[in-house]
Amino acid sequence: MRRLLLLLLIAVLATETVAIAVHAPRSVATSDSPVLSTNGTVVWWYLATKSYTYPPNHLVYSNTLLFFENADTPPSLKFVELKTGQVFRTVPLNASYSVLDASSDLLIVGGEEGLLALSWSGKVLWRTIWSVKGVEVGNSSLVVWNEAELLFLDRETGSILYTTPFEWGIPLFAVSRGDVLYTVERNTTSDSVAVCAYRLPNLTLITESSPLTEVSLTPVVVRICFLSGDRMVVGIRGFCVAGLDVNTLAIAYEVEEVVDFTVVDDHDADGVKDLCVIMQQGLYLLSGKTGGFLAWVSEESYVWVERVGHDANEDGVEDVCCAFSSEEGEVVGFISVKQESRMIGWMRLKLGLLTITRVNDVNGDRRADLLLSTIYGYVLLLSVTDFHPPLVEIVAPENESVVKSPIVVKAVLWDFESGVASATCFLDGVAHQMSVNESIGGSTAQLCLDAGEGWHTLYIEVEDFAGNRQTTPFFRILVDNTPPMISIVSPPNQTILANTTLDICWTVYDDVSGVNAQQVVVQPLGYEVQLPPSTHNLTLQVPQDGVVTVILTAYDHAGNAGSTTCTVIVDAQPPQVRIEQPMNGSFISETAIEIGWSCEDTGSGISSVVVRVDNRIVYEGNETM
Incomplete structure (x- = not known):
């Protein structure tokens, strides 16, 4: 019943609209502010004329917030600078769109009216007229889906390159990792949900999971997070979280009746990130590897949790951002991921919190910030400090290994607070900038370096957006380009x-x-x-x-x-030889004997012939007959 009432409440609140206004930073809430009271730092708020859906159709990429203003005439896509809250670009749209995704060079909006591809300058690159339900933009891929199938599109033209029907049902969420597309699909007939893996770009099905918990209502928030190299977690807000093997999609565990979850540090030191999970009885810390209970954090009935990685009360344990409803409004605050913790730092909003998103340090003060979306608009809350350096692991080449030139250097990077800003590879002390590809479970970096034969030293330095740096140990690499x-x-x-x-x-x-x-x-x-x-x-x-x-x-x-x-x-077989004349046992009246022979060898051939009469050599040569 609580789940149904919450969804009904959101549906009612989503009909409210207010006037457009962007406000400068203020320390005290005013009558037009969505913030009622706070002991944190509010940078700006943006009040938008729009009927919000849940979740709101927005996207945070780098230092830009993008969202639809479907109440505009015509509807538009707004570009907001996260540092100031100012709209710096408005792109008119030909229809009301509902899905949005982006990469470093491409923006895709979609909906019932089709797809629209934009550059970051707002230029229309191409459009389609067929409707879509969702879109996933990778660094080198573009996948969309409708009611019937997945489609892999050409990023340059929007033309369809590959299609495949859904294996399970209509995708609720999709994310690509390398050359694999993971989808969470719901069968509308049986209400069952499963995870499927497709090979990119041809969308060939690799494997699928067993059914997860039945989902009677279409969930509005579905996420996939990668906890380690071989463990992923699928979360369906309001229903469950499930841990799966990344390669086989075998279900390791499933926890039901989960309101929300977020990924936190590896608190049990088993090599897999853990989960902070909201359930009906409160906030819990669960093992990301087994789903087992690690700690009871709080008994408060929270409705949202987001990992921030900040240790505000300096108890040696990271904090998370949580929200719950009260009679005075919805409270957003910070709570330590520690046994029986209490909220430490908070802000109270007008009723209508929709999402909490951690964003990069937008003002350069070494703080990872939070973007809150409400039915009144957006609020940037500045209150999270990132003093932790990124994590980096060189996966190729191995230390003390022997390789051929060019050296292929690969690394896996993690920074769950402000995010990875750059990675630099040093070969024999010379710096080489690496290409960093962002993903949900952690970024990857790769570089090819030419090197002469002999021993070389190599290490990688990674910096996050808060300026924290981490350096790997020195690797010794022997380059050998000459064959034995x-x-x-x-x-x-x-x-x-x-x-x-x-x-x-x-x-x-x-x-x-x-x-x-x-x-x-x-x-x-x-x-x-x-x-x-x-x-x-x-x-x-x-x-x-x-x-x-x-x-x-x-x-x-x-x-x-x-x-x-x-x-x-x-040639192990002797030659074949035969005396043709005289005949064996014949009588000869003449004193001169005419001798004839034939010989052959199918192996190495006849090299010499010797004829003896009464052990006296009468011929020596190479005549075979």
């Missing part, structure tokens, strides 16, 4: 063997990274054997006569390969 030198000593090339035993002897060396492995292949016999690097001879049995080719290959520790070949003729 390998030479067959015996048998010499084109050797003829009179038996089926083949003895091979060779030399091999690599003066950079050393020989790592060797391989011998004998054709056309199909013989193949892997040898350790210390082996320099091998004896093989050849089952039949013929031409045999021996291929020797040596590999160094960087994967470079050097090869050599040797051809051997195996």
Whole structure:
């Protein structure tokens, strides 16, 4: 019943409209302010003429807030500077749109009237006329969906490149990670919800999860967060959170009757971020790996929670931002993620809080800020400090490893407070800026560097938007671009063997990274054997006569390969010879004997012929007949 009443209350409040006004920072609430009272710092508020839906159709990207003003004539897309709250661009739209997403070079708005692609300058790039229900814009991908299917679009033209029907139902949420698109889909017939993974760009289904909790009403807030390299969590506001394996989508746990959740630090030190979860009985800290209970934080009936990473009361534990309803209005405050905590710092709003979004440090005072959306507009609350450096882990190359040039450097970056601003790779003390790709579970950085043969030192420095820096340990990398030198000593090339035993002897060396492995292949016999690097001879049995080719290959520790070949003729069968005349046992009256013979050899051929009479050589040559 509580869930139903909350949704009805939101539906009633969403019909209110107020006048447009942008206000400068004030410390005391005034009659037109959505803030009734506060002991925090309010930077600005924006009162908008619009009937808000839940959640409001807005997007925060970098230091810009974008939202629809569908009450305008015509409807418009507003660009608001987060630092000042001022609208610096208004883009008229040809219709009322409902979905919005963006990347560094592309803005996409969509709805029943179709799709509209914009540049950040507000220029219309292309448009479509078919309706969409949702859109997910990645750094190199653009996926939309309607009532029937997923579509992968060309970012330049909007043309459809790939389509696929939904595996489970209509997506409620989608997010891309690398070349995988994860969707949360709801089957409208059975009310069941599942998570599906599709390969980009062709949208081939990789796998799907088992059904989650049945969702009787279409949920309005669905999120996917990545807690570690192999653990993700799916949250359906008002229903459940579920932990899944990133690769198989096997469900590790499911917690029902969850009002809201946020991702926090790894409090139980198991290598997986944990969850702060609002349930009917209060606020709890749960293990992100197992879903198990870690701590009871508060018994207050909160309706919203957002991770901020700030330790306002200096108790050594991060804080989260929570909200709850009171008779005087809705209270937004900070609470430590600690056993039996109480709210520390707060602000009271007019009734109608819709969302809380953590944003980057917009005014450069080393504070991660909060953007609140209400049915009255937007409020920027400045009250969260980020003194924690980012986390960075080099995933390639490995320390003390051997590689070929160019060196491919890859790193995973995390900063859940102000966010990752930049990553710099230092090779032998020379700085190289890395390309950083943002994602929900943590950013990635990659760079290719040319380097000469020999040992090199490498490390990465990461800076967040609050100016905190983190440096990785020094890595030592050996670059080897030269293949091993390998030479067959015996048998010499084109050797003829009179038996089926083949003895091979060779030399091999690599003066950079050393020989790592060797391989011998004998054709056309199909013989193949892997040898350790210390082996320099091998004896093989050849089952039949013929031409045999021996291929020797040596590999160094960087994967470079050097090869050599040797051809051997195996002839273990003697020639075939026959005396044509005189006939065996015949009588001859003449003193001169005419001798005739024939001989052949299908292996190496006839090299010489010797004829003896009574053990006396009467002919020596190479005539075969």
